[in-house]
Amino acid sequence: MTKQNKTLEYFQPYVAVVPSNIAFLKYWGKSDEALQWPANDSLSMTLSDLHTKTKAQVSEIPEHQVRLNDQEVFREDKVGQKIFKHLDYLAEQLQTREKLIIESSNSFPTGCGIASSASGLGALTLAAVAAWTASPSLEVLASKGFSMDRLIQWARIGSGSACRSLYGGVVHWHRGSCEKEQTVNQAFDESHWPLMDSVVLFSDAEKSVGSTEAHRSAWTSPLFAPRLASLNSRRDAMLQAIEDKNMKFLGPLIEQETLEMHGVIMSATPSVHYFGAETGKFLAWLRERRTALDLDVYFTLDAGPNVHLIYENHLHERVMQLLQETVDSSRILSDHMGAGPVLTVEEV
The missing domain is CATH 3.30.230.10 (Ribosomal Protein S5; domain 2)
Incomplete structure (x- = not known):
């Protein structure tokens, strides 16, 4: 112009x-x-x-x-x-x-x-x-x-x-x-399918190793090739679960996916650990409490220490009550599908 x-x-x-x-x-x-x-x-x-x-x-x-x-x-x-x-x-x-x-x-x-x-x-x-x-x-x-x-x-x-x-x-x-x-x-x-994502913050610090750098190392992990071989079937299963609005089916799939990705990241060369003991302890606590309460709330993580909790909108109050047992409210960012x-x- x-x-x-x-x-x-x-x-x-x-x-x-x-x-x-x-x-x-x-x-x-x-x-x-x-x-x-x-x-x-x-x-x-x-x-x-x-x-x-x-x-x-x-x-x-x-x-x-x-x-x-x-x-x-x-x-x-x-x-x-x-x-x-x-x-x-x-x-x-x-x-x-x-x-x-x-x-x-x-x-x-x-x-x-x-x-x-x-x-x-x-x-x-x-x-x-x-x-x-x-x-x-x-x-x-x-x-x-x-x-x-x-x-x-x-x-x-x-x-x-x-x-x-x-x-x-x-x-x-x-x-x-x-x-x-x-x-x-x-x-x-x-x-x-109205879904929520409540993020539990374990750290607001910037990552010491950025995603771009860690991406490059993925191919060095012995877990990466088997992961790629199984992803299309997991993708199709996720899409079906979302179409059916079936959280009991989708939830375990997204947790498996998260743990598998972090397994690749940690087993790559160089190894990167995006979350530590505090996050791991929280995930174990969540699995125990959701079983006890029969509450369909599931976790996923990106390349960082903070936990995203995925659940249906109508469960929001119950999930917030659950988190009060172990997390200060200032460490929770709640959002929804937009x-x-x-x-x-x-x-x-």
Whole structure:
């Protein structure tokens, strides 16, 4: 866009709110890191209140200005490298040299296993593209040729799991037979089966080893090849359980999947331990108490120490009462299955 045809609308702040997601069938290991081609399919539940809010505004400045959680980040920073690299990628796709002022914040702790890169890179993608194209909504983006499928593929380059946060409900990331054939679709919308995700925080510190580094080691684990061989049948079983709204069937599958993924992570070279004794003790306690109470609440973890408890909405009060036995309420973040991202323009 040339200077003479820029309008006030072009310089307005565009705001994207993108929720995190929690994977039931995990994305772990890559067939091609540069192309963000996963080693297997994955299934996830899109959340709602646990989200990233990113504001992007075109400005006639020599370099992007980025603030993350009220802290300025730079191109050479550890966090900044990923952000600026993705902005460079998006600018290349749009063939623009315009710079952006970016303000981004998470409603949850960053980098501790609550998929902040999924919501963060998803929100960065939507807000940046909206600002560069002066598009105040997802519908306007689509009318300009930026379909959700196209935006998903761009977000995926920034962070693989970001592609799953751009749909609501239950989302299926299909690996495909090659990088170009991978697709993402909404398997079930958010109204199909109202589920909750209550996150028990054992640490809000950023991980010492990031997911990107740990992904690279997956192939060195002796457990990885057997895992890949069994995942398609587990995927199909999960999809059937979700279709049937059968938590007694789905719950054990997501727990098996979580423990298997962490087994791969711990048995890889180098070995990484994302959770310790406190998390392990909590999981044992949960299994004992849910049996005693006949309560259908099941756990899953991403690459971090914090535990996601998955259960049906109508059980929320009972689950909160159960957690009061052992967890301070300040360490619990409760959320529900959500409808996906929102894009707006901030009037100035």
